[in-house]
Structures are given as structure tokens and as C-alpha cells.
Amino acid sequence: xxxxxxxxxxxxxxxxxxxxxxxxxxxxxxxxxxxxxxxxxxxxxxxxxxxxxxxxxxxxxxxxxxxxxxxxxxxxxxxxxxxxxxxxxxxxxxxxxxxxxxxxxxxxxxxxxxxxxxxxxxxxxxxxxxxxxxxxxxxxxxxxxxxxxxxxxxxxxxxxxxxxxxxxxxxxx
Numbered sequence: 646x647x648x649x650x651x652x653x654x655x656x657x658x659x660x661x662x663x664x665x666x667x668x669x670x671x672x673x674x675x676x677x678x679x680x681x682x683x684x685x686x687x688x689x690x691x692x693x694x695x696x697x698x699x700x701x702x703x704x705x706x707x708x709x710x711x712x713x714x715x716x717x718x719x720x721x722x723x724x725x726x727x728x729x730x731x732x733x734x735x736x737x738x739x740x741x742x743x744x745x746x747x748x749x750x751x752x753x754x755x756x757x758x759x760x761x762x763x764x765x766x767x768x769x770x771x772x773x774x775x776x777x778x779x780x781x782x783x784x785x786x787x788x789x790x791x792x793x794x795x796x797x798x799x800x801x802x803x804x805x806x807x808x809x810x811x812x813x814x815x816x817x818x
Contacts, residue, residue, distance in 0.1 A: 667703060667704055668701050668702060668703065668704060669702040669703065669704050669705055669709070669723075670704075671696045671698060671700070671702070674696060674709060674721060675692070675695060675696055677709070677711065678692060678711060678719065678721065678732065679691060679692070681711045682714075682719070682734070684735075687735065688735065689735055689736065689737045690734065690735065690737050691734065691735055692732050692733070692734060692735070693732075693733045693734060693735045694733070696730065696732065700730070702723075702728050702730070703723075703726050703728065705723035705725060705726055705728075706725050706726075707723070707724075707725050709721050709722065709723050710722045710723070710724065714734055717733060717734055717736065718731050718732055718733045718734055719731075719732050719734060720732075754787065755787035755788060755789075756787060757785035757786055757787050758786070758787060758788060758807065758809065758810045758811075759782050759785065759786045759792065759807055759810070759811065759813070760782065760785050761782055761783060761784050761785055762781065762782065763781070763782045763811065764779055764780070764781060764782075764811070765779070765780050765781070765782050765794055765805075765811050765812065765813050766778070766779060766780075766811060766812050766813070767779075767780050767794060767803070767805055767813050767814065767815065768808075768812065768813070768814050768815075769814065769815040778796070779796075780794040780795060780796055780803070780805075780813070781794060781795060781796075781797070782794050782813075783795060783802055786807040786813075787807060788807050788808065788809060789806065789807065790806070790807050791804055791805065791806050791807075791816065792804070792805060792807060792813070793805075794813060803815070804816070
């Protein structure tokens with residue numbers, strides 16, 4: 646085995662620094678963004694998530710511009726090089742809404758009254774007239790749910806709303 650000269654070992658940190666130099670420091674960019682917004686990552690009004698560390702942005706020779714929040718995000722822009730990064734923001738009341746949604750009980754799903762392959766009567770109409778036809782259900786459905794039905798195996802499916810056992814209607818008609 647060949648001995649590694651001491652000069653090469655001493656030069657390794659300089660090589661690592663030179664390799665890290667051409668890319669933008671995303672951690673520093675995040676700190677500047679948090680200061681500009683007045684909120685840290687995950688806090689209301691701050692970035693929703695950290696900047697993706699997989700991005701390798703060229704180092705900006707001038708300070709990165711932070712545009713004002715618009716449509717739920719801020720844009721970090723380096724005009725000299727031409728890159729920009731859109732950073733989504735966490736809405737001011739989002740944490741409370743997420744906590745309320747997580748603790749709210751979910752409504753129990755009703756048992757299906759129509760099963761796949763069942764014959765169903767499809768009705769459409771307005772006051773004064775009604776049209777009905779026999780179809781076959783392509784999927785299970787409970788009252789209020791929308792399912793696909795078709796006249797036969799080769800016909801195109803129709804999206805209908807389940808009304809009751811064996812009865813569906815065309816929504817909006």
C-alpha cells in the first residue's frame with residue numbers, strides 16, 4: 646500500500662469547501678425567509694415545510710430577493726442567475742383548523758343498498774314527466790353516493806346517485 650502524502654490529507658478540507666461553494670446555502674436562505682416573514686417553519690404565516698435540500702441552486706452573487714406573499718406562497722428569486730423558488734406558506738389559522746379536523750369524529754359510512762351487478766331502475770325527470778330505464782350497477786353504493794351503471798357490458802357507464810334499494814337517479818335532472 647502506498648503512503649498518502651501529508652500535503653494531500655491537509656488539502657482535503659479545502660477541496661470539500663470548494664465543492665460546496667458553487668451552491669446556494671439553503672439553510673441560510675431559510676433563516677432569512679423566517680426573519681422576513683416573522684414566523685418559523687411550520688408556524689402560522691411561515692413556510693409550510695423546509696426548502697428541499699435536494700435542490701442544487703447556483704450560488705447567487707447578490708442577495709436573494711424575497712417577494713411579498715401572494716396566493717399562499719413567497720418567491721425567492723436570484724435575478725442575476727435567473728433561478729426562483731416558490732415556498733408555500735402555512736395559513737394563519739391552519740394549525741387550529743388541522744387540529745379541529747383531526748379531533749372531529751368522521752361520520753360512519755352507510756351500508757351499501759346497491760351491490761355491483763344488481764339490477765337498478767334509473768329515473769330522470771322534472772315535475773310533470775319522468776323517464777326510467779333498467780340498468781346494471783358497476784359498483785356498490787349507499788344512499789347519496791354516486792356510482793356507475795350501464796345498460797349492458799359493452800355500453801358506456803353513466804354516473805348516477807343512489808336514492809334507495811334498486812333505485813338511482815341522474816344528478817341534476
